[in-house]
Amino acid sequence: MTEPPGSATAPVSESVQRRRTSLLWGSTAAVGFALVWLVVGLGWSPVLELDRATGQWPQETTAQHEWLRHLTLGVSYAFDLIPMTLYTIVTAVLLYMRNHVRAAAWTVIVMLTTSVLTTVVKQVVRRDRPEWDEPLHRLSSYSFPSGHASAIAAAASVAAVLAWMLVRRRNLRRLVVAVAVAVAVVVAADRVFLGVHHLSDVVAGWLLGVAVASFAVALLDPIPRPSAPRVEAMPAVFPSSRQLAVVLNPAKVDDPDAFRAMVEAMAAEAGWEQTTWYETTVQDPGVSQAHAAAVGGADLVITCGGDGTVRTVCEELAGTGIPIGIVPAGTGNLLARNLELPLYLRAAVDVALTGQDRAIDMVSVSGDAMEDSTFLVMAGMGFDAAIMEGVNEDIKSKVGWLAYVLSALKSLMFPAVRVEISVDGAEPTKHRARTIVIGNVGSLQAGMPLIPDAEIDDGELDVVLLNPRRFLSWLPLAVRVLSRNKRTDETITRMRGRTVRVVASGDSPRQLDGDLIEPGKELYAECIPGRLLVRVPRDKERSRLRQRVTGGA
Template structure:
């Protein structure tokens, strides 16, 4: 809906408001066809009263009254504003205000009395048409649906939110009729009014953020560019490839870039060959859209070339994007990739037994954290996203103790016991956990954390102490090291991972930080 021409929501809004106008005329004129339908509300109110539903209905009435709806709307707008979706926040405030004012004005103009059979407790004597509960609940549900379409990537989650919002509106409407507060035509009119104003708001004021190309001055360029753009796309990470291509092409041309050349990853090649070909073809900027694995492959191939990489996160973890402050909203990420500023960041060369020389951008792990990645059910991951990692973590909580040796910057090996070893190039890891608060992706250093909870229940206080940086009380449960190069050896083969991708069990990892090796596009 948000990517379609504005005529689409405008036509839908006009249709809703015309139906509302016809209904308002019929109610004012006392059309018999409406009166016959409205009279059935008397039987429904008697039915609800006879089954002792008053307490539940009254609670719903109070929860969806004008003041609570206003509170919900303000909270939602504040959250959107805090998340830098300012236009969405403005749309929420405008639609909800317009709905409230329109409802009150129309009540006064039409002047319809309440049903004579309404519940006596909490009796209302204000005007009935249209229902304020129905109009404002519909408007709030409508803006929530707009936000879901805009921000929620998984289709099943969007559908779930959509079903929930429809049920909310139906519950609000049923509540008004079962309490006898409104006629059927009152609640139908409220739904048409609220829905029409949401559609009208979207048609007149898009909640999508404005491009940096329109709001910021162009950045100075050291060398003239031909504005050749390449996009490396993992096609299974976007719902509609054609729609995604259209969005990128429109935004690219609008930002002064040439229409992009497209390179699609395959099962056999998850980004290396595509990035190499984009470089050979003379790209001035390569945008990569995919999960952490695709991003890692493209970044490793373009490191040292001077070609900046724009990241459009489309995976479950999106670790590099999160640490660089790149938003997960696809349009905003594309905008930053096209119009952001370049930042030189570190990458890490990694070697070990049983693996070819490779690189990572975010973290490497041995033990518990790698066992989590290894144990993730891909089918569950496709359906519920990051929750699959939580389920896998619960199964792996008592990963056995490892005997490790750690050497930093070529120094002597020190011996340790741990359940997990994480070598981070950044501070924030899976789930936004700030495990290494002093780490920076451009400081030329690696940060090593060893965690050793001795018992099952020791995980919770240990994690709390680590995140609150009260590690002196953790005793031997936490060990930290910092250096440019790190070697970790285990006494037995253990699970290993790089940037969330498992690389098979082994005993060793050799890691070296290469300072400022890669250019990436970040927010200005």
């Protein structure tokens, strides 16, 4: 989602601008609806003749083709009252589960209000359904306005608003809006081809649905409100000028200037006095930028980018005591997902500015043919790294995480390798595996709970070896992983310790936090407890600590 540029007062200006735009759309649609209602109510002959002329050919065409009749009836049933109610409930529940409570409530209000107003207007106008010599489908309810058209127009408006709010990729947002509009057109045309509505009924339904959704944006803005006005400032150990630094990967946001304006406005509202910006480059993915931010006296560093940018900045700031706010703007966003950070940019910036500091572990890693490095989420060898190696960047830029799925399908039968693993310096054990993962967290790509007991601040590493013997063996293996089954056998082997050494029989692909490194035979990982301070949501951190204390009791 892009944000309009502005000054320190941009949140107010942006909100006002959004409200004005929504009111303009709503007012235009409402006036159009009122005009259609007026001419229909007055029985204006040009409109009645147009309704008859535009309805006769579609209805007769449907009557002449049995397949078209079945198709139009299928569309009618798929977008009837009960299915639309179910779609609304599912959408609201998913939004609520992703902590978008305002958007969930807004969605329900839009769809419910549209349905109620449609029913009320039907009873007021009492327009009869079109009459045909050979009716295809009989309905006893009134005709004006079309309930299917108003509901699908409201739903398409909801989809457009949610896409603008939640989808970062511009092309994907446009695709969502285009599909929503296309479905609205199909559903509306279906009412005319089925012969149960006049064209004016459908147009009125569209206008009503758009008007309700637009006015709802103006009156009940679904955009999450910033936490700054509602929470106390984080206590400072020493007096501070509250300097904020932002390390931005400009390639990961649609409009860097708009993102800057949004962050500076929210920072000013949260009480930060100064914001300094650093942009990464292909040659320098964040090392010098994070160093400059630390040397410049930043009290908080926000990093916005993909997993590679986040890992680089965190590695540079580890041990400095400077908290890091993570604004995930990549495809995997592995660390952000495991810390339960919001993926919506504005909400993530809000957490970075007003959240609570949490000390998490970092892992130092070394091996043959590689420089000493670190990771926060995982290191992988074998099939796991082959997925990263096989990702097509062009496809990734268009479909996001689905590119990893396609690569995984191509790499399912990556050959097993013989490895020796030593945990905490013990005698190495011999294994055969298609993939070896050293994890600092529980969930890996696509939210797969590969290590359900792992904690990012427990001071230990978790090792998982997967060795499905045949192609079809991946199916029961996936079921076991997704169901959080902790049973171990020759297919899944688990280990735990502070240090882990993996030595393979031959060179194998390797990755750190989703970034490929040189293939090699060895990985040595050591957990460094509490090495990094990151900002997390206050309510979730309190809940997590409460659960840990209760569980320990």
